[in-house]
Amino acid sequence: MQTKDHKVLVANRGEIAIRIVQACRKLGLAFTCVYTAEDAASGHVRIARELGGDKSLYRVSSYHDANELMAVADDAGATAVHPGYGFFAEDYRFARRVSQRDRKLIFIGPSWRVIRELGDKINTKRLARSLGVPTVPGSDRPIYDEMEAEKVAQSLFEFREQQGIRKPLVLVKASAGGGGMGIEEVYDIDLFRSVYRRIRNYALRQFKDEGVLIEQRIRDFNHLEVQVVSDRSGRNPVHFGTRNCSIQSTGLQKRIEIAPGFDPSSIEYGFDAAQVLRDITQHSLAMARKVGYDNVGTWEWIVTRDGRPFLMEVNTRIQVENGVSATIARVRGQKGVDIIAEQIRIGLGEPLGYGQEDITFEGVGIEYRLIAEDPDNRFTPWVGRVDGFGWPERPWLAMHTHVPSDDPYDIPTEFDPNLALAIIWGKDLAEAGERGVEFLDTLVLEGANNAGEPLRSNVRFLRDNTGRILKF
Numbered sequence: 001m002q003t004k005d006h007k008v009l010v011a012n013r014g015e016i017a018i019r020i021v022q023a024c025r026k027l028g029l030a031f032t033c034v035y036t037a038e039d040a041a042s043g044h045v046r047i048a049r050e051l052g053g054d055k056s057l058y059r060v061s062s063y064h065d066a067n068e069l070m071a072v073a074d075d076a077g078a079t080a081v082h083p084g085y086g087f088f089a090e091d092y093r094f095a096r097r098v099s100q101r102d103r104k105l106i107f108i109g110p111s112w113r114v115i116r117e118l119g120d121k122i123n124t125k126r127l128a129r130s131l132g133v134p135t136v137p138g139s140d141r142p143i144y145d146e147m148e149a150e151k152v153a154q155s156l157f158e159f160r161e162q163q164g165i166r167k168p169l170v171l172v173k174a175s176a177g178g179g180g181m182g183i184e185e186v187y188d189i190d191l192f193r194s195v196y197r198r199i200r201n202y203a204l205r206q207f208k209d210e211g212v213l214i215e216q217r218i219r220d221f222n223h224l225e226v227q228v229v230s231d232r233s234g235r236n237p238v239h240f241g242t243r244n245c246s247i248q249s250t251g252l253q254k255r256i257e258i259a260p261g262f263d264p265s266s267i268e269y270g271f272d273a274a275q276v277l278r279d280i281t282q283h284s285l286a287m288a289r290k291v292g293y294d295n296v297g298t299w300e301w302i303v304t305r306d307g308r309p310f311l312m313e314v315n316t317r318i319q320v321e322n323g324v325s326a327t328i329a330r331v332r333g334q335k336g337v338d339i340i341a342e343q344i345r346i347g348l349g350e351p352l353g354y355g356q357e358d359i360t361f362e363g364v365g366i367e368y369r370l371i372a373e374d375p376d377n378r379f380t381p382w383v384g385r386v387d388g389f390g391w392p393e394r395p396w397l398a399m400h401t402h403v404p405s406d407d408p409y410d411i412p413t414e415f416d417p418n419l420a421l422a423i424i425w426g427k428d429l430a431e432a433g434e435r436g437v438e439f440l441d442t443l444v445l446e447g448a449n450n451a452g453e454p455l456r457s458n459v460r461f462l463r464d465n466t467g468r469i470l471k472f
Helices: 014-029 044-052 066-074 091-101 114-120 121-131 144-164 189-206 272-293 321-328 339-347 429-442 460-468
Strands: 009-012 030-035 058-060 081-082 172-175 183-186 212-216 223-227 236-250 254-259 296-304 309-315 329-331 360-362 364-371 383-388 397-401 420-427 444-446
Touching: 009 014, 009 066, 014 030, 014 044, 014 339, 014 364, 014 397, 014 420, 030 044, 030 066, 044 058, 058 066, 066 091, 081 339, 091 114, 114 121, 114 272, 121 272, 121 309, 144 172, 144 189, 144 212, 172 189, 189 212, 189 296, 223 272, 223 339, 236 272, 236 360, 254 321, 254 460, 272 309, 296 339, 296 429, 321 339, 321 364, 321 420, 364 429, 364 460, 383 420, 420 429, 429 460
Parallel strands: 009 030, 009 081, 030 058
Antiparallel strands: 172 183, 172 212, 223 236, 223 296, 236 254, 254 364, 296 309, 329 360, 364 420, 383 444, 397 420
């Protein structure tokens, strides 16, 4: 089957669903969208109706119901499924089901085996270490023996003391846990055993697995990412540069992303920032080649104040911030890279068609996540109606939003109150920052809740933090 003959089920909502539809149109592909009752006013529903033909839009009870999604795919005649991010995007069981069912579909993402291999953080750390890729110091497997755990913890305390850390600490984590569950910090090795026993018992009760991980707690760092793209051969991955995601909410949720990850041309760092960027991109590509990575993915890193990088994890999906990397990337000198379109194209089996030598970078990109939340109250989500939403068009600005600008929009309480992504390009960091502030100052975002209280957003937080982007 030729690429243009495929039909893509967009198994997601909101902004990412719109971007997938737009990428399908760019590639000449048919598509089908889904929506829930709560999302009836979402922009992705409107664009499906406007651009799609028959069977371009189906109502489902939940985005989490795989059976419903498969039923829609069959009825609509879809040949591929794009999971977007969240929901089923990193669920290897879903990806395996899609590709192995009687009526096989193509999963637009890495193969299910790759998702399974890199989705296991312990396995990812073990793979990284086998290739000499630096990881956060600590165990690379669950520890069940108390004496062994204490030995690992002691080595980590000594490691931090050698770095001049006056009050070192380690993390004791339930290996089967997630979402921050089953984690404690230990400052004193004399208290380690009691904490270890407590976490081990908690893990056994909650997860039926008493395995415990011991890791170094690194506090003062920048969060960097490497955008990797590879076709189904898995042999020649390329990177689309780095980005810095260090400006986050108190809940460690990203709010501003900048590409590239550091800017040594305009900021003086206490280390060789250009070399760090080269190192993390090469390490990421080495791992991608080793596992035969075969789609779009992100290698996430932390970089300490003295310039030492440590791999955190690999995200086997498209990420929210893909567009900020795309805005500074050029393939054979041409602007307009669309990483989502590339993901779909290679996901359907086309060869990448270019190598790392064909990819260059120009300027600086900033992505703002516009969210209805209250930064002054621990970024608490705001619930209500958006009555006014608009911005002046600019050649250096790309807006991705599912919020209508011509009708009031009630923010669904069932989902995160994300409103839009604004991506700004500038020829250098100073120009990008100036344009970012101009955008935020001219943005119209108005509304009220049922009590008549005005809309709360993170716009001021974004503006206040623009001046410190890429600074360590």
